[in-house]
Amino acid sequence: MHKKLFWVYLVLSIVGLVSAWVFNALAVMNNQDYAGAWFGTAVDWVLSADFTVVAIAVVVFMIAEARRLNMKRVWLYILLSGITAMAFTFPLFMAMRERKLDHLSLSEKAV
Template sequence: MHTKLSWVYLVIAAAGLITAWIFNGLAVMNSEDYAGAWFGTAVDWVLSADLTIVAIAVVVFMITESRRIGMKRVWLYILLSGVTAMAFTFPLFMAMRERRLGELSSTAPALKN
């Protein structure tokens, strides 16, 4: 189960990375104003605040969950989200989390004996 779910998350991560590359590339080529786009109107503020709050919750989850299950270098996912997209790094983290949970569940019976 963990392996299948990790592949689902990897596909989502790939989609997040590809869309980030495409749309950020278009924005850069068109010299678009990121700050103006994020905070130009009241609707922009709502979406920006919503995504910012979700991103903060995701980072807190990534840190606490990685500590709980013994994942290393979670700071790399957080750093990568600043240069790629949270739509890439969070599903990537979830894929690696599923793999780690699979490792833990496969070794758990051996530890009990």
């Protein structure tokens, strides 16, 4: 099961990265206003607040889960999410988490 989830998360991570690149490139080429798009109307505020709360929860989960599983360099996923997109780094973290869980379950079977 871990290997299947690893690949699902890895594919989602790649889709998240490519979509972020494409749509950010389009926004930059069209000189679009990011702040205006995020906070222009009440609907934008709702979506922005919603995504912000989810992003904070994701970061808390990533830190807690990385500590629990003794995963290294979780800060790198968080840093990359600010440079690329959470749609890339969170599924990537989840893929690496599945890999770690698989490794841990193999270690337990060996004992």
